[in-house]
Amino acid sequence: MSGLMALTGREIKKWYKNPFVLFISLVQPIIWMGLFGKAMNLGALIPANLPPGMPNPLVTYLGVSDYFSYMAVGMLSFVVLFATMFSGMSIVWDRRLGFLNKVLSTPASRGSIVLSKVFIAVIRALVQAGIVLIAAVLLGLVIAPGFNPIYLLGVFAALFLMSIGLSALFVAIAIRSTKWETQMAIMNLLNLPLLFASNALFPTSFMPAWLQDIAKMNPVTYGTDAARQLILLTPNWTSVANDFLFLGVFAAVFAAIGIALSWRYLSK
Amino acid sequence: MTEVDEMNGNVIEVSDLVKKFGELTAVDHVSFQVREGEIFGFLGPNGAGKTTTINMLTTVLRPNGGRATVSGHDVLHEALEVRRSIGLVPQEYTADEDLTGKENLLLVASLYEVPKAEARQRASELLELVQLKDAADRTVDTYSGGMRRRLELACGLINRPKVLFLDEPTLGLDVQTRTAVWNYIRLLKEKYHMTLFMTTHYLEEADNLCDRIAIIDHGKIVALDTPTALKESLGGDIVEIHVDRPAEDGLAAALQAIPNVKQVRSVDGGYRLTVVSGEETAPLILDVIRAHNLKATRISIAKPTLDEVYLARTGRTMRDQEGSSEDAFRQRVITRRARA
Numbered sequence: 001m002s003g004l005m006a007l008t009g010r011e012i013k014k015w016y017k018n019p020f021v022l023f024i025s026l027v028q029p030i031i032w033m034g035l036f037g038k039a040m041n042l043g044a045l046i047p048a049n050l051p052p053g054m055p056n057p058l059v060t061y062l063g064v065s066d067y068f069s070y071m072a073v074g075m076l077s078f079v080v081l082f083a084t085m086f087s088g089m090s091i092v093w094d095r096r097l098g099f100l101n102k103v104l105s106t107p108a109s110r111g112s113i114v115l116s117k118v119f120i121a122v123i124r125a126l127v128q129a130g131i132v133l134i135a136a137v138l139l140g141l142v143i144a145p146g147f148n149p150i151y152l153l154g155v156f157a158a159l160f161l162m163s164i165g166l167s168a169l170f171v172a173i174a175i176r177s178t179k180w181e182t183q184m185a186i187m188n189l190l191n192l193p194l195l196f197a198s199n200a201l202f203p204t205s206f207m208p209a210w211l212q213d214i215a216k217m218n219p220v221t222y223g224t225d226a227a228r229q230l231i232l233l234t235p236n237w238t239s240v241a242n243d244f245l246f247l248g249v250f251a252a253v254f255a256a257i258g259i260a261l262s263w264r265y266l267s268k
Numbered sequence: 269m270t271e272v273d274e275m276n277g278n279v280i281e282v283s284d285l286v287k288k289f290g291e292l293t294a295v296d297h298v299s300f301q302v303r304e305g306e307i308f309g310f311l312g313p314n315g316a317g318k319t320t321t322i323n324m325l326t327t328v329l330r331p332n333g334g335r336a337t338v339s340g341h342d343v344l345h346e347a348l349e350v351r352r353s354i355g356l357v358p359q360e361y362t363a364d365e366d367l368t369g370k371e372n373l374l375l376v377a378s379l380y381e382v383p384k385a386e387a388r389q390r391a392s393e394l395l396e397l398v399q400l401k402d403a404a405d406r407t408v409d410t411y412s413g414g415m416r417r418r419l420e421l422a423c424g425l426i427n428r429p430k431v432l433f434l435d436e437p438t439l440g441l442d443v444q445t446r447t448a449v450w451n452y453i454r455l456l457k458e459k460y461h462m463t464l465f466m467t468t469h470y471l472e473e474a475d476n477l478c479d480r481i482a483i484i485d486h487g488k489i490v491a492l493d494t495p496t497a498l499k500e501s502l503g504g505d506i507v508e509i510h511v512d513r514p515a516e517d518g519l520a521a522a523l524q525a526i527p528n529v530k531q532v533r534s535v536d537g538g539y540r541l542t543v544v545s546g547e548e549t550a551p552l553i554l555d556v557i558r559a560h561n562l563k564a565t566r567i568s569i570a571k572p573t574l575d576e577v578y579l580a581r582t583g584r585t586m587r588d589q590e591g592s593s594e595d596a597f598r599q600r601v602i603t604r605r606a607r608a
Contacts, residue, residue: 006378014366017407098360102423105326105356105433106379107348 003108007116011090015124022128025083029075029132033068033139037075042067061203063233064142072136073231074200077224079132080125080159081194084167085187087121088174092183104266114171114262118255121167122160129159144232151230154240158230161247162223168251168258175258175265200224222246279304279431279463280325284334287320294320296487297334302431302465307457309478310467311574313586317487318467319359322435325465326356339430352380355429359436361416362423365409369400369419372408373426380427387426394422398452414445421452432456434466438473450477469586471574481574483581490581499572503530505546506576509553510538510566522556529553538566546570 015022042058043066050056062070091113094100103113133155137143170187177183195201197211198220204212215221226243229235280302287295295317302308310318323329325338327347335342341349363372370391377387395401398418408416417437424432437453438446454477456462468474474481475495483491483498491498523532523539528549531542543549546569557564570576579585 002378002381006375009378010364010367010375013371014364017366097362098358099362099364101323101328101360102356102358102362102376103379104328105351105354106376106427107351107381108379 001112003106004112004115004119007103007108007112008119011116011120012123015120022124025079025124025128026131026135028082029079029128030135032078033072033075033132033136037068037071037139040067040071061205063228066140066142068139069136069141069232070203070228071201072139072141073228074198074224075132075136076129076155076159076227077162077198077200077220078195079128080163080223081166081191081220083125083128084121084163085170085191086124087117087167088170088187089180089183090120091117091171091174092177092180095178096180100266110262110266111259113266114168114175114258117171118164118167118258121170122163125163125167126156126159129156142232144234146234147231151235154230155227158223158226158243158247161244161251162219164251165219165247165254168254172254172258172261175261194218194220198224199228219247219250222250277304278302280308280336280338280465282321282325282334282336285321285324285331285336286333287317287324287329288332293487295324295331298484298487298489299334300482300489300492302463304463305457305461306479307453307464307466307477309474309481310465310484311469311471311474311481311578312467312484313469316484318469318484319435320487321484322356322433322465322467326354326433327351352427353430355424355427355432357420357424357432357434357437359439361420363408363416363419366407368405368407369395369411369415369422370404372419373422376423377426382427390426390428391422394425397425398422413441414448417441417445417449418452421449425456429462431463431465434464436467436469438468438470446473453477471578471586475574483578485582491577495574498574498577502542502572502576502580504528504542504544504572506570506572507541507543507546507550507553508535508538508566508568508570509541509557509564511557512563512565515562516560519556519560519562522560523553526552526556 042062046056046058056065058065058067064070091100094103100113104110133141173186174183197214198204198218199215200220204215204221207215222243226240226247229240229243278301280300282301283299285295285298286293298317298321300308310321312318320329324331325336325343327343327350330344335344337343338350339353341353343350363369364375367375373391373394374387377391378384382390392401392404395404398421400415400418400422403411403415408419411419421434421437424434434453438449441449450473453464453466457464466478478495480492480494481498482489491501493501520532520534520539523529523541526543526549528544529541530544533540533542541549541553543553550567550569554564554567575585
């Protein structure tokens with residue numbers, strides 16, 4: 001336990017001593033929101049005077065009448081995805097710089113090495129998501145009229161589970177790697193597909209059936225759906241519970257895999 | 269230290285240790301013992317298996333065969349006990365650049381579960397010992413290579429280990445800093461009676477510092493003794509003589525026939541002879557060269573160094589050796605950081 005706290009403490013110190021990195025990691029989602037979110041103004045497609053009785057198609061598909069709010073919540077998942085990806089990168093660096101071997105020669109448990117990477121990724125993801133959410137509100141995100149501040153806990157709980165699962169997944173991918181170039185390539189291969197094959201930017205109902213099937217297995221879809229229901233819509237509690245169930249299983253399975261792999265591969 | 273007594277004073281016992289990476293046998297049936305309180309050196313070129321051996325003894329890598337105990341505990345089955353009793357100063361600069369010297373020490377202390385107050389006490393003692401007290405609260409990215417190396421040394425001592433492993437402790441350091449690191453290592457042995465296991469590919473470092481040396485080549489130990497005994501094992505001085513044109517066949521045999529000449533070896537442009545007394549035998553060698561109608565263009569007499577020992581045992585000089593590209597990368601990184 002002392003080892004886990006020490007290693008997580010190291011990561012937290014490294015993080016807050018480099019505010020520039022935090023700043024850079026926030027710029028990207030905010031630019032996406034400000035440029036992509038505002039430019040992709042789907043509302044412009046809707047005639048100003050809809051025939052009486054005809055529902056606004058945006059509300060039908062997105063649940064809300066402005067695309068910006070829809071995608072801004074998707075950006076929370078985007079932030080989680082990108083923040084957790086670096087948990088894998090940092091274990092490659094620790095290996096490369098010899099720090100990993102140093103830790104392996106101490107009594108600190110192997111599991112704590114992996115868990116410290118997962119924890120810091122979760123902390124970074126949640127802090128960044130919080131800042132992005134505030135930025136989204138400032139940029140014009142329309143919160144549901146029935147929103148209760150307590151729903152925020154639910155939003156962050158969903159993002160928490162998603163970041164546990166994703167960072168454990170990325171650490172598991174990185175655990176044997178000695179080349180950060182390989183790791184970088186894997187990250188670049190995974191990040192945008194994970195984002196596009198989900199409901200983060202567009203509703204899955206827009207997608208062909210095969211892509212919908214992929215999106216249904218993508219944890220990003222469930223994290224985004226839970227956050228969207230809680231922030232933008234009148235929550236459908238059955239579907240929110242379903243999201244949490246999926247995210248909970250995803251987090252538990254990948255955390256277990258990450259720890260199992262760390263026992264197996266950290267000492268070769 | 270009852271465990272050590274039971275082992276007849278051996279703190280490290282290694283028998284038939286093997287480590288394979290795929291096809292490559294990095295450590296090939298290595299056996300040796302390290303006695304309590306000695307500085308034991310592993311000497312060899314990059315890629316000889318030195319770091320792999322340290323990694324197995326410090327429980328970072330699992331051996332594929334053989335057995336090793338460190339302070340009485342098996343590295344495979346009692347890894348936790350081994351880890352508690354050892355300190356490691358790796359080849360790389362592992363201290364975190366974003367943290368201060370003191371924060372780094374406290375971090376390593378908590379990995380060893382040293383209680384907080386105790387850790388602070390030890391950290392300030394160690395910073396004093398390695399003369400980093402004034403730099404304790406500066407982040408490590410402001411440290412010079414020598415300061416970083418000293419901080420690594422302090423980090424390896426925070427759990428008061430019985431055995432300290434040092435992997436290439438002076439790699440990339442300038443001459444003065446290297447001498448300073450040697451002095452710290454001697455201090456640990458003399459004042460704290462610590463057992464030290466170190467690897468190096470610097471011959472003069474092994475010669476100056478180590479009580480006993482194992483020369484390792486392609487994963488095998490080819491010689492193991494005190495530096496003096498290793499040098500004496502060559503049987504005398506080294507005379508190297510160059511001649512003006514390629515010699516006829518009989519010359520080597522004629523040189524060998526000179527009294528006091530123990531060994532004759534062809535080298536590029538001439539011969540390298542092992543002789544009992546270089547100064548007295550050199551004129552006799554010149555006579556034989558002249559008798560074969562050759563002219564000596566250059567003659568040198570050297571007292572044996574570990575260089576010659578290495579050449580005699582492996583057939584190559586240390587400088588001829590090339591490590592893998594991964595080794596080369598690591599060394600470049602370390603050297604660059606040492607000079608930053």
